[in-house]
Amino acid sequence: MTQNATEERVLHAVGERRELVNSAIDKELPLQKPERLYEASRYILEAGGKRLRPTVTLLAAESLADVEPLSTPYRSFPTLSDGAIDMMKAAVSIEIIQSFTLIHDDIMDDDDLRRGVPSVHKQYDTSTAILAGDTLYSKAFEIMTNTGAAPEDALESMRLLSTTCTEICEGQALDVSFEGRDSVLPEEYLEMVELKTAVLYGAAAAVPAVLMGADGDVVDALYQYGIDSGRAFQIQDDVLDLTVPSEKLGKQRGSDLVENKETLITLHAKQQGVDVANLIDTTDPESVTEDAIDEAVAELEAVGSIAYAREMAEDLTDRSKAQLEVLPDNHARTLLCEIADYLITRGY
């Protein structure tokens, strides 16, 4: 019941901001000429998405400014030195970067579906998808230059955004390289997750502090909050793939196992001597049976691999929440705590 209440409050907070974020995306990324390019650029953004990262940005700003959530216009948001900036642009920029990575990742992984619709390279074509991603990339930078923050803070936000993007590319490159390798260490996997997924959560949480002119230790703590909760989020994804019924998951349960995708769980199991590659006979998610998955999961449970991943996710979540001590004790901070919890307690 507590878990459900947390989830409900988080989804409510995210939902309250989603429409604001969506109409800001419309405004910051208008459908201009060449129309096909901008249509393709907006396609995944329009297909859905919780807007979790922009919500983190907006809540971190609200907690730092110590204002009641949604009491203060995001488009004219107070800095820590009596200025006013457009915090919504920062939130939109982060979401646009996320969207760019999805479009290019889907080409690389040849994934047909994204957010329940065809991926951009399937709906349009590969050239358009490459170019749509590239356009989002520069648009995100363009938007971030225009928050109206003090030039040194704005410049620092650009520095954070650009190093974050470089790291995301490095993470994706590591992920791709793992596929061709015999053995990957859990540490290497965690590094990949940090780069591919967590740094953008880090940037989402830290950018508002940078733009508002907060002290370096506040920026660092918020960044680490995002890193740790982002890593927990990804590890939990691996757990959910094995433990949530297929109907709820929206895809075959255990598909990571079937497709021999390395996860923290399989890497741990290998270290325990489990022959993970042969846990399941088939490599076709269509033909696998629920019984086969159950058996595989039971074996992973027996050697403690699922508990290992769960515990690591919980530990990272605790660490991420502890970082929030640097913020004033207020409603927005509580919501950021609950978001960290939600990332590992969400059902799917």
Add this chain to the structure above:
Amino acid sequence: MTQNATEERVLHAVGERRELVNSAIDKELPLQKPERLYEASRYILEAGGKRLRPTVTLLAAESLADVEPLSTPYRSFPTLSDGAIDMMKAAVSIEIIQSFTLIHDDIMDDDDLRRGVPSVHKQYDTSTAILAGDTLYSKAFEIMTNTGAAPEDALESMRLLSTTCTEICEGQALDVSFEGRDSVLPEEYLEMVELKTAVLYGAAAAVPAVLMGADGDVVDALYQYGIDSGRAFQIQDDVLDLTVPSEKLGKQRGSDLVENKETLITLHAKQQGVDVANLIDTTDPESVTEDAIDEAVAELEAVGSIAYAREMAEDLTDRSKAQLEVLPDNHARTLLCEIADYLITRGY
């Protein structure tokens, strides 16, 4: 002889800076982990390239600072208000952006060769090429944030760089869209060229003025210098494709005509009633004869289309050179003038 002397001086000026730029690229884009990613990112940069755009950046800085070319260290270059900045980083950033566009364009156009070596997606694979381009993209932004310029100037350079990248994407999208269209107006073609090619010359010339804290009219004039000479450069490319012998061109002369690629020349000819699509029977550059090309070129000459393109390139070059009046009259400015001339007088 004057033409040759100009070309010689330009190639000398570019050559003098090439090694400096190349070792700066090595330093700013080190071969770090994941190595395959950075290897692929550096591959086209290492394969060659004149370094024309960084040379424009460095010369514009030297002219503005009114110093004798190569007399002043680029890594600690004077601003207009007694500061010192790393102008080489700006030059490297521009070259890296150029390189990113080449890698992604080659995927979109499925071009096998670039600078005499296999294109990145042929040498590695498409995923690696997408990711290498993405990495260069953020690296260019990262490097541009670290020139040490005054924050407001640095921020303005980021704004210019990001809008430039957006425009390059728009230009590439227009170029791709022309392939599927029955008719393209010369104005539309010129707009595409401006976006796809000229804006990066504009940024190359304007960025040093921005970083050094020059007045807005100086920034604008240098930007326009780059735009006009960049447009002239691209139009001249179309002329060269028809008029330079295949051996010298390094590919079949007239390949644009054979492949029915729209150029300013073909668009003009269509307006004069020429049936451009059937000027040459084959669409295979391998099987076309020199006689067939000669005949087609003669027809384009007869209706004035080649002269039209030549005149436009010359007119744009004159306009670009006139913009340089805002700079102090010095050696570096003369070289920038000569670069504009070179862009349309170069043999290939």
